[in-house]
Amino acid sequence: MRPLWYRNAVIYQIDPTLFRDNNGDGCGDLPGITERLDYIRGLGCTAIWLMPFYRSPFKDAGYDIADHLAVDPRFGDLTDMVALLEKAEELGIHVIAELVVQHTSTEHPWFQEARRDRNSPYRDFYLWADEPDDSIEPIFPTIEDSVWTWDDEAGQYYRHLFYHHEPDLNLENPRVIEHIERIMAFWLRLGVSGFRIDAASHLIEQAGGGDPEKGYWLLEHIRDFVTLRRPEAVVLGEIDVEPEQYMDYFGEGDRVTLLLDFWINNYFFLALARGQGEPLHKALLRQPEPPRRAQYAIWMRNHDELDLERLSDEEREEVMQTFAPDPDMRAYNRGIRRRLAPMLDGDERRLAMAHAVFFSLPGTPILRYGEEIGMGDDLSREERLSVRTPMQWSNEPSAGFSCAPPERLVVPVIDTPPFDYPSVNVYAQTLRNDSLLAKTGNMVRTRIGLREIGEGRCCPVEVDQPAVFAVRHDADSTVLMLANLSDQDVRVAVRDDDLEDFVDLLADRDYEQPTGHPLRLHLGPYGYRWLRRKQQLFGG
Template sequence: MTMSENNPNRPWWRGATIYQIYPRSFMDSNGDGIGDLPGITSRLDYVASLGVDAIWVSPFFLSPMKDFGYDVADFRAVDPIFGALDDFDAMVARAHALGLRVLIDQVMSHTSDQHAWFVESRSSRDNPKADWFVWADAKPDGSPPSNWQSVFGGPAWTWDARRQQYYLHNFLASQPQLNCHNREVQDAMLANLEFWLERGVDGFRLDAVNFAMHDPALTDNPPAPDTGKPRTRPFDFQLRIHNQSHPDIPAYIERIRELTDRYGERPGTIFTVAEVGGDDSEAEMRAFTADDRRFNSTYGFNFLYAERLTADLVCRALTEWPDEPGTNWPSWAFENHDAPRALSRWADDEHREAFAAMKMALLACMRGNPILYNGEELGLTQVDIPFDQLQDPEAIANWPLTLSRDGVRTPLPWTAEGGFTSGTPWLPYGEENLARSVAAQDAANASLLHHTRAMLALRNAHPALHHGSVDWCRAEGALLSFGRSADGESVECHFNLSVAPVALSGLDGDAEILCALNGANPSEIPPYGALIVRP
């Protein structure tokens, strides 16, 4: 029985653990080397065995795959490499039969240049969709309308000879920017969401929402101050205040919420979690989730690109979102399809096993929705992809300074030989990761896979960990401690985020130990140990 079933007034997603599936790399059913929807369906029993509540499936829509599905050519069609709509329906049915909710990505700010909307929009300046994308005349000298830069490098404007105008693209030139100021565009995007709601999805992860609207005056962005960090792209040289984050975006979000509230068991049960990155992400996260009229949660970047996991970093993240009415319910991830594997950033080889176990315990104890990226439960590390095998357009364009996203997108190793496909995988497994296969870890009781199941079971068994408040948080050097409570239960969580033991004092001698990890005890926590107690 899930926590939401224990309390029908609490939406299912509040405290839920979500498992992100990157379809290209999860399971291939037909031997072409690329994962697909039937492959996902065939492995959902494994996902359910982890103790998660939902899956988030990254884009599987019709696409030329210039950005591997985030360049959508048809929001309502499954790309043939992933299967067909019937395969999607079968996946949803199987997930629901196993008690798993289904979330899917929705790309809200742009399309592929092969989308029918853009094909029509670029055909003339007076067609019905002429204003569905962001078009602008050249400056008198022929240069782009503003100085805005693309995330992937170079100007955010590309000249189109058919219209004799520039079009905006915050990402690849093949990803033209939707003009979401246009009410017709909003209506069309809402209709796309409704298409998938009618097919039974339980929520959406909404991509790049803060890029959905721009400053119509096309004001130049000011230069960004030099912080001393390497700047690998022209995008890093600007304060991006005019090409994104327009103040009208929250009103658009309210329209999305009005739609999703018409579905699910009752209003608020269709889960919406927005990706929000950038220099002013905290303010936008609050605005995008305000007053229970907008999104349910936002997907923070606090940990995704952090070079180190520190007690102070975790405390800041937890205390930014207090348990107060109208305040954002957070969602946390330590890694995803865009961010490098956490173990490769945060742990050395000697301590990697202990660190991985502590990291999983920490994620399970944090207030919010933990999001596990496929393979994280196995302790997969970042794979070094040679330049001649790179697929990631950002890595190719900015080689060698940008860390390749391909290294975190490698196929899931189901067996020691791979087991992902009967053909040649689209990316290499990585020899180190083959030793961490599902089969090997299923057979070893002390594995990270079994530990992940145990940590999620612990979270689900204790209201304080599942959906409780954070009552206090302390960062004392490498010692991270916080208290959580809900439904009359209180739990204390202590983590050592260093390679040296730390002393622990002040614990009630009668405290019930719920988890003592890596040799932790009430007086001392060894390197990367954890102690979770109920006073």
């Protein structure tokens, strides 16, 4: 059977607006991404996830789409998208596009037609009411008071779970589904390797008329439609629910291919906050095993707030107090609007350790642009915009992101220490063998070679040090991965009976080889080690 490419992939998440400006107008664009695909491949990543590049008024970073079949002029045109896809294919990089069909922009022609005439065939593309039902909470409670907004032209309220400029689509309407099929067919024919389904859990509720149990058919339909046209393509779902509900979204391997794992993400940060491995160990044990042709997708930080809703109130406050003590660092009464590096005080040892824990988790890793160099945030920007700043390529003006004058940049670069672009950039770290960029690249490339992680079974490993996170991945060989979440030297005894005769594949520094039974290892402050049995060293 042909290997599933996503089993041992590492996905690099790109915001087209902020990655690289090729034409000097101050805004990132598709040719800029194409130009830097070699960098992404050199890092070791085998896929990219492109945030929205569609025509949009950009009131919500492009998630407010006005035309799903057009490239927004700020990014180029369709020929630029084709060039990007061709270069990616040459380099062996898969391209995942956004499928944002839970809502549209109010500027979308469908909505404009719908609001003008109650008898328009587009009227039923959206959800309308004469009287608002306020039983549904808005997704952004500190920004929107209700999920209903009155439209004078329509003479009714329209529903929007997110912002008021993003009306919800009526996904029970077969004609809406036909249009979604056209969107998917168009981009699949151009060569994308699948879609990230935005707000997938809300999508299902809408498809079921408010009942998720009646809406899972839509995931099955999307998966069938995609794989019949491009068998290797994936459906990556944004699904923030309790882990016991994950199997509903996996189905029998016939719904989402990859499920964005908010559960593990939350407990990753609880483990970092406590400096202990136990929260992650417990979270892994509670999480169901995905079906054979499906997998989790994991990440540290993404383009949104760090949403901590899977934690208890006490756990959430513990993470908040550790990583967002200032109320200005928080968002929507549930999350943190900071990048990883500022949360960890810019400590490269601690950042490298966090990356080592991240890459040791089961699932397909998603690395957000700039995470590999420890980029910072800009808290002067509102809401989630604080973590959306231009990529810092060099110490040249405007961070090498653009040759436009600073006042023309679509977003200001970070120019205040300690995360200012002269201090934190790709070029400076490329010159250092011990930089976070070098260490991250080593982890990415090593992990891709470890088929045990993609194909095997992951189990937490019992150790005698609370600060140590340890897991094993077993296929027909075994990989043991450990990380010390504390700033103290530790000696670790690994208690699993069958773990012996291991050697290092990757570590934060040189260590003496582990010996004895139980297996005994040394880890320095924020140290990490990935090991494999000697006789299996060159397996796979």
